[in-house]
Every structure is written in structure tokens, then in C-alpha cells.
Amino acid sequence: MPRNPRKQIYPGYEDLPAAGRRGPLVRLWRIRTELLLAAALAAFTLTLLDATQQGRWMPLILLSSAISVPAVTRTGRNWVTSHVWCVISRHRLQRVCLETTMHTRAGRIPLVLWITPTSRGEKALILTRAGICAEEFEAYSEEIAAACWARSTNVYRHRTRSQFVVVEIVRRDETPGVASPGLDRLYGRRAWVSLRPDFEEPPDLRADVALAQAGQ
Structure with missing residues (x-):
């Protein structure tokens, strides 16, 4: 059975360039999730450092619980896994x-x-x-x-x-x-x-x- 012409990786016209031209906005759009996660992690780290330096342990306990409790539940792990996929x-x-x-x-x-x-x-x-x-x-x-x-x-x-x-x-x-x-x-x-x-x-x-x- 002949292969679908749409699936030819190298078509008959040779002037189609490789898709690699990306501006800074396009690059940021494609890694938007990773940037948001990095920003959230940075904010979390700064909050913990500030709390520990001032001797306030309640923010540390609350933030740690907010992360650890979903991680030990099956629903929380499934949510994280599905969004990673x-x-x-x-x-x-x-x-x-x-x-x-x-x-x-x-x-x-x-x-x-x-x-x-x-x-x-x-x-x-x-x-x-x-x-x-x-x-x-x-x-x-x-x-x-x-x-x-x-x-x-x-x-x-x-x-x-x-x-x-x-x-x-x-x-x-x-x-x-x-x-x-x-x-x-x-x-x-x-x-x-x-x-x-x-x-x-x-x-x-x-x-x-x-x-x-x-x-x-």
C-alpha cells in the first residue's frame, strides 16, 4: 500500500526550510510551564529562607504540609503524574x-x-x-x-x-x-x-x- 503523500518527510519541493526559526517570545511560550514552575519554586525557597532567618516556623510547617500531603496521597500523585505527561x-x-x-x-x-x-x-x-x-x-x-x-x-x-x-x-x-x-x-x-x-x-x-x- 503506497504511503500517504502527506507523510513524505522530504517532499518534492526542496525550498521548504527546516523548522528552527524561533524568536524569544516563541521560546518563552513553549517553555511557559517550566518557567512558572521555576518561579513558584524560587518563591517557595525565598519564603522558607526568610521564615527560618526570622525564627518563624509556622510558614515552614504550612508550606511543607501543602507539598507533602498531596504527595503521599494517590490522588495527588496521579494529578502530578498526569500533568507531567x-x-x-x-x-x-x-x-x-x-x-x-x-x-x-x-x-x-x-x-x-x-x-x-x-x-x-x-x-x-x-x-x-x-x-x-x-x-x-x-x-x-x-x-x-x-x-x-x-x-x-x-x-x-x-x-x-x-x-x-x-x-x-x-x-x-x-x-x-x-x-x-x-x-x-x-x-x-x-x-x-x-x-x-x-x-x-x-x-x-x-x-x-x-x-x-x-x-x-
Whole structure:
């Protein structure tokens, strides 16, 4: 079976530059989570140093408890682990765009606007650039899954705004007790269309779509 032309890493046109042109604002945007964590850690350290120098131990006890108590609970550890995977997946998605043809002639890659944990892995909301579409992400779905060290990926396009794409990274079977993804709460489950014709929507989602179509 011939390989999808969209998945050719070295296309016929040779003037497509390597995606590596990044300004300072772009670099800061891509490491925003790490910068926030570093700032929080610095503030935490300065607060502890100031409290110990003045002989005030209550702030030290309160701050230590705020960190240690969630760390010893299963819910707290799962929360930390799921959000660490979100950071990893965001960087791996950006790496796939850099290493494939999912960047513009100017070397710009799609923007990962938001990534959130789900019961099966992560979901990333992506804003595509001119010349890149949701079908591009579907064509590279296996490369994305391998780059994110995941089981598989699902790609969804917005029904009315095709520049928005959701990439679902599936790592495991559905885990009970995990809160519904923020992307579903923000845009609604009816707003997204799977790019796989053989993909079977969940029964509740099919019911929502049928009600929406009946109301039109």
C-alpha cells in the first residue's frame, strides 16, 4: 500500500526550510510551564529562607504540609503524574512538527494552545498555521503516537472552525474516576469531528449529535 503523500518527510519541493526559526517570545511560550514552575519554586525557597532567618516556623510547617500531603496521597500523585505527561506530550508534539512537514515555509509550527489530562491520556488543542490542516495530523498519527510514547492517537477537527484541531493521545484504557477533559467542557463534545470514517462515537455523543441535527 503506497504511503500517504502527506507523510513524505522530504517532499518534492526542496525550498521548504527546516523548522528552527524561533524568536524569544516563541521560546518563552513553549517553555511557559517550566518557567512558572521555576518561579513558584524560587518563591517557595525565598519564603522558607526568610521564615527560618526570622525564627518563624509556622510558614515552614504550612508550606511543607501543602507539598507533602498531596504527595503521599494517590490522588495527588496521579494529578502530578498526569500533568507531567501533559508537559512531555506538548514538547513531543512540537518535536514531531519540527521533524516532519507540519511547518510552514517560514519554519513556523502549529501552536499547542492547551493540553489537558483525560481518562485515557491527554488531549491537545492545536491552532494550525496557513498551509497545515487537520488531515496532516491524521496522516502523521502514528508518528505522533511513537513520539509521545503512547498507544495510539485520535485526531478531531472542529465542525465550523477548521483551524482548530484536537489531538487525543491514548496511553491506556479508560481510567474510572478521572474528571472529564477541560476541552470538552470548553467547546462541547458535539463540536468535534473524527477524521477516521470507521471511528465509532460513544453512544452519549451520538445522541447529542442527533439532538443537535434535529433542532436545526
